Amino acid sequence: MRALNSHVVLIDLHCTSWQRNNNKHLLFPTTSNLNNFNLLSSFRRSPKRIQCSKSYSSSPEIRRPSDRYSIGNGSSPLKNSENPATAELYMFLELLPLKMRKELYEHSEIGGLIEVVMDLGRKPLARFPSGDWVISQQPITHDDLRHAISMVGDFSDDNRSGIDSSLHRISAIRNRQMQIIGLTCRVGRAVSGSAEIIRDLVERGGSILVIGPPGVGKTTLIRETARMLADEFMKRVVIVDTSNEIGGDGDIPHEGIGRARRMQVPNVNMQHNIMIEAVENHMPETIIIDEIGTELEALAASTIAQRGVQLVGTAHGMTIDNIMKNPYLQILVGGIESVTLGDEEARKRKVQKTILERKGPPTFTCAVEMISKTECRVHHRLDATVDAILAGKPPLFEVRHWDDFSNDLVMHDPIPEKCHEETSEYDLTNSNIVSSEREYGEEDKYYSPTRFEKWSNSGSVIKRSSPMQVYTYKILQADLLQVAKVMGLEDLIDVTDDIGTADAILASCSELRQNPWIRGVAKFHQLPIFVIKFNTMARMVKAVRMILGLESLGPAQKKPSNGSPDIEIDEDEPKRKPSLEEIDALEEVRLAIEYIVIPGGEAVELLPRRSEIIDRQLELVQSYQLAAEKSGTDQNTRLQILPMRLSTKKKSKSSSVSRKKISSTSEVSDGGGGKGTTVTRLPILPE
Numbered sequence: 072m073r074a075l076n077s078h079v080v081l082i083d084l085h086c087t088s089w090q091r092n093n094n095k096h097l098l099f100p101t102t103s104n105l106n107n108f109n110l111l112s113s114f115r116r117s118p119k120r121i122q123c124s125k126s127y128s129s130s131p132e133i134r135r136p137s138d139r140y141s142i143g144n145g146s147s148p149l150k151n152s153e154n155p156a157t158a159e160l161y162m163f164l165e166l167l168p169l170k171m172r173k174e175l176y177e178h179s180e181i182g183g184l185i186e187v188v189m190d191l192g193r194k195p196l197a198r199f200p201s202g203d204w205v206i207s208q209q210p211i212t213h214d215d216l217r218h219a220i221s222m223v224g225d226f227s228d229d230n231r232s233g234i235d236s237s238l239h240r241i242s243a244i245r246n247r248q249m250q251i252i253g254l255t256c257r258v259g260r261a262v263s264g265s266a267e268i269i270r271d272l273v274e275r276g277g278s279i280l281v282i283g284p285p286g287v288g289k290t291t292l293i294r295e296t297a298r299m300l301a302d303e304f305m306k307r308v309v310i311v312d313t314s315n316e317i318g319g320d321g322d323i324p325h326e327g328i329g330r331a332r333r334m335q336v337p338n339v340n341m342q343h344n345i346m347i348e349a350v351e352n353h354m355p356e357t358i359i360i361d362e363i364g365t366e367l368e369a370l371a372a373s374t375i376a377q378r379g380v381q382l383v384g385t386a387h388g389m390t391i392d393n394i395m396k397n398p399y400l401q402i403l404v405g406g407i408e409s410v411t412l413g414d415e416e417a418r419k420r421k422v423q424k425t426i427l428e429r430k431g432p433p434t435f436t437c438a439v440e441m442i443s444k445t446e447c448r449v450h451h452r453l454d455a456t457v458d459a460i461l462a463g464k465p466p467l468f469e470v471r472h473w474d475d476f477s478n479d480l481v482m483h484d485p486i487p488e489k490c491h492e493e494t495s496e497y498d499l500t501n502s503n504i505v506s507s508e509r510e511y512g513e514e515d516k517y518y519s520p521t522r523f524e525k526w527s528n529s530g531s532v533i534k535r536s537s538p539m540q541v542y543t544y545k546i547l548q549a550d551l552l553q554v555a556k557v558m559g560l561e562d563l564i565d566v567t568d569d570i571g572t573a574d575a576i577l578a579s580c581s582e583l584r585q586n587p588w589i590r591g592v593a594k595f596h597q598l599p600i601f602v603i604k605f606n607t608m609a610r611m612v613k614a615v616r617m618i619l620g621l622e623s624l625g626p627a628q629k630k631p632s633n634g635s636p637d638i639e640i641d642e643d644e645p646k647r648k649p650s651l652e653e654i655d656a657l658e659e660v661r662l663a664i665e666y667i668v669i670p671g672g673e674a675v676e677l678l679p680r681r682s683e684i685i686d687r688q689l690e691l692v693q694s695y696q697l698a699a700e701k702s703g704t705d706q707n708t709r710l711q712i713l714p715m716r717l718s719t720k721k722k723s724k725s726s727s728v729s730r731k732k733i734s735s736t737s738e739v740s741d742g743g744g745g746k747g748t749t750v751t752r753l754p755i756l757p758e
C-alpha cells in the first residue's frame with residue numbers, strides 16, 4: 072500500500088488480485104486477508120488505481136491483522152467493527168457454533184469466504200476460491216442447525232432466508248417431513264467496482280442480460296450495476312428483489328445498492344407480477360431483476376422492454392445458446408420459429424426446407440456471459456448473435472478481463488466464436504443453409520480471414536451467397552463450367568482470369584511441376600491449389616465438389632498448410648470417415664431436434680436423402696429417444712422427426728399427436744424395425 076488517508080487510498084496494483092489468484096498476490100500473507108477483502112469491498116476499482124468510495128469509507132478500519140483477529144474467549148472485535156463489510160462477515164460467522172467459528176477465523180482466506188455448508192451428520196465445509204475446506208471433524212448436529220436457523224429470518228417458499236441488514240443468503244434443505252436438515256450459507260458482499268467491466272454497456276442505456284453458472288458473481292455484478300445507474304447515472308432504478316439477495320434482508324435496503332429502490336417479493340411465484348407492478352406504479356427508468364427463470368418472468372421482462380424501460384437481468388446458463396434452447400427463456404432472445412418453405416422456394420433459395428429464424432427482437436440489447444468473477448464475454452448485439460447461431464455462423468463477441476498485473480481492463484476485439492467445437496472438417500461441412508441467405512453486413516469488418524481461411528470457412532457451397540471464383544491453370548475453363556452445369560451447380564461456381572479475386576486455383580499436376588511459380592502466387596494470395604493428376608471427367612467432378620465444400624478432404628487431400636497449398640484430387644479411397652453429405656444430414660437432424668422439436672414440441676420434416684443416409688439420421692434421432700417417420704416416394708424419401716418419445720414397452724398405436732403433413736405412405740419408425748415400440752408425447756422440459 073502506497074498511501075492512505077480518510078478518503079482516497081492508492082493501493083498496490085496487485086493487492087486486488089486475491090480474487091483471481093489468492094496464493095500469488097496476497098498483500099498481507101495470512102490472517103490479514105480479511106483486510107484485503109475489506110479494501111476490495113470498500114473501494115471502487117478503476118484501472119491502475121483504486122479509489123475509496125464515500126459510502127464505504129474504511130480507512131479507520133485498515134489495521135494490521137493481528138489487531139483485528141484477537142479472538143480470545145470467543146468474542147471478536149469484528150462484532151463492533153465500523154467497517155460495514157467486516158461487521159457483515161462477523162454476522163455471517165455467528166451462524167456457526169463457536170468452535171467452528173474460531174477455526175474459520177484463523178483461515179488465511181477468511182476474507183474470500185464464499186459459502187459454508189452445514190449438513191446434518193456431516194462435517195461442515197467452507198468454500199473458498201481455492202477450494203473446499205473441512206472446518207471441523209465434528210459432524211453437524213441438530214443443535215448446530217437450530218442455532219444457525221435462530222440467527223436468520225423466516226425461510227420463504229423458495230427455502231431461502233437472510234440475515235437482517237446483510238447480503239448473505241441462507242438456503243435450506245428439508246427432509247420429507249419438511250424439517251431443515253441442511254444449510255448452504257452464502258456470504259453476500261457488495262463488491263464496489265465489480266461493474267466497471269461493463270460500465271460502457273451500462274452507460275449506453277441498453278438492456279443487459281447477464282448469464283453464467285451458479286456462483287460466478289451475477290448477483291454481485293447487477294447489484295453494483297444498480298448502484299452505478301442510480302448514483303452515477305442518476306437513473307430511477309427499481310430492483311425487483313425476489314429473495315432479497317440484491318438489496319439484503321430487512322426492510323431498509325443495503326447500502327450496496329446506493330440510491331436504487333428495492334421492491335420485495337412476498338412469494339417467488341409473484342416475481343413477474345411485481346416486475347409489472349414496478350413499471351406501472353413507480354415510473355422506473357431501469358428495472359433490475361435477478362434470476363429470470365420461468366416463462367411468466369421472461370414474458371414480463373419482454374413486456375417491460377417493450378415499454379421502453381431499461382432492463383438489467385440475470386438468467387442461469389453458460390452461454391446464449393443455452394438460453395436459446397430453453398423453451399421458457401427463448402423469448403428473452405427474441406424467440407425461435409421454424410419456417411417451412413415450399414419446394415419451389417426452397418429450390419430457388421438453395422436452402423433446406425425448414426429453416427430457423429428469430430421470431431422478433433430480443434428483450435435485451437446485449438448479453439454478458441460471465442466466465443469468472445474477472446472475465447466475461449460481451450455480445451454487443453444480442454440479435455446478431457442469435458441470428459448467427461441459428462444460421463450456423465460463429466457469433467461475434469468481445470472478451471474482457473482484468474489483467475492480473477497491470478490491473479487494467481483488457482478488451483479483445485470482437486471475435487467470431489467457434490460455434491461448434493468440432494474439427495476443421497466439420498467447419499467445412501456445416502449444413503445450415505440458412506446462413507447463405509443472411510449476410511453479416513456491419514460485423515463483416517471484424518473478419519479479416521486470409522483468402523485460404525476464407526475458402527476454408529465458406530468452402531461449403533451452402534455457406535456462400537456468391538459463386539466460388541476459380542482460377543484455372545492449364546485446365547480448360549469451358550470444361551470446368553460444363554462439369555458444373557451437368558452437376559447442376561453452375562450457379563455456385565465461376566471462373567476468373569484474375570487470380571487476385573479468386574477463391575481457389577484448379578491446376579493440372581504435370582503443368583504445375585514444370586511451372587512451380589504458380590505455387591508462389593498461390594502462397595502470396597493464400598489460395599488453395601486443387602491439383603488434378605489426370606484430366607478425367609470423374610476427377611473434374613470431384614474437384615468441383617471439393618472446391619464447393621460438398622466433399623470433405625480425404626486423408627490424401629489434407630487441408631494444406633500455408634507452405635504447401637496443394638490439394639490433390641485423386642481416386643476415391645474407401646471411406647473411413649463419414650461423407651460430407653452424411654455430416655450435413657446429421658447436422659440437419661441435430662439442429663432440428665435441439666432448436667425446434669425439443670424446445671418447441673413441433674415435428675420437423677427433413678430434406679430428402681438417400682436411404683443409407685436416412686438410416687444414419689434415424690440412428691441419431693433415436694439416440695435422442697425421439698420417434699421419426701419416413702415419408703415420400705422411394706426416389707424422394709425423407710424423414711420427419713416427431714416430438715414424441717420412443718419407448719419400448721408397449722406395442723405401437725397410431726399416435727393422436729397433431730403434426731404437420733404426414734404422408735399416407737409414412738410409417739412410424741420403431742428404432743430399427745423392432746417390434747413392440749410405442750411413442751409418447753414428450754414431457755414439458757424442466758425449467
Ligand SMILES: Nc1ncnc2c1ncn2[C@@H]1O[C@H](COP(=O)(O)OP(=O)(O)OP(=O)(O)O)[C@@H](O)[C@H]1O
Pocket residue numbers: 090184185186257258259260262265283284285286287288289290291292444
Ligand atoms: N467481483 C467479486 N469479487 C469478490 N467476490 C465476489 C465477486 N463477485 C462475487 N463474489 C462472491 O462470490 C460469491 C457468489 O457471488 P454471487 O452470489 O453474486 O453469484 P451468482 O452468480 O449470483 O450465484 P447464483 O447464480 O448461485 O445466485 C459471493 O460470495 C460473492 O460475494
